[in-house]
Amino acid sequence: MSQFPRSATKSTMAPAPAIRPSKVLIVESNPAMAEIEALVLANAGHEVMSAPDAQRALTLARRWNPDLVLLELDLPDLPGANLCRQMRKRSPIPIIAVSLDGNPDDIDDAYTAGACDYLPKPLRNGELLDHIRVHLTAPQAA
Numbered sequence: 492m493s494q495f496p497r498s499a500t501k502s503t504m505a506p507a508p509a510i511r512p513s514k515v516l517i518v519e520s521n522p523a524m525a526e527i528e529a530l531v532l533a534n535a536g537h538e539v540m541s542a543p544d545a546q547r548a549l550t551l552a553r554r555w556n557p558d559l560v561l562l563e564l565d566l567p568d569l570p571g572a573n574l575c576r577q578m579r580k581r582s583p584i585p586i587i588a589v590s591l592d593g594n595p596d597d598i599d600d601a602y603t604a605g606a607c608d609y610l611p612k613p614l615r616n617g618e619l620l621d622h623i624r625v626h627l628t629a630p631q632a633a
Contacts, residue, residue, distance in 0.1 A: 516551055517532070528619070549577060552578055558585075564588050565592070591613075
């Protein structure tokens with residue numbers, strides 16, 4: 492039994508401000524993979540948009556201002572490292588590179604272009620969410 496009168500047990504503090512969901516841009520040329528990634532991220536509470544190529548990714552990034560980009564390195568219209576470099580010029584947001592082949596030269600190029608992390612495909616849901624959480628909560632270098 493509480494020592495406080497019943498009316499005093501109700502919280503009189505203002506509710507905590509709502510936390511805005513993080514916005515994640517998925518740049519993935521495989522529609523099935525993009526949909527799976529989007530479902531995983533949306534179920535984890537993120538707002539998600541996806542682009543199948545570099546041109547659409549740049550347009551979406553300018554209009555939508557994502558908090559993080561999940562970037563496939565093998566895009567149909569531009570190497571992922573080039574897109575990473577272009578995105579990095581405009582924003583210090585975290586960019587996580589992903590690829591199926593794991594070519595060390597492509598991965599090195601992505602890091603040199605400004606990617607902050609790399610994940611091999613196929614992506615494991617827990618690992619993907621952990622990496623995204625780390626990069627969304629860590630202070631970013633300007």
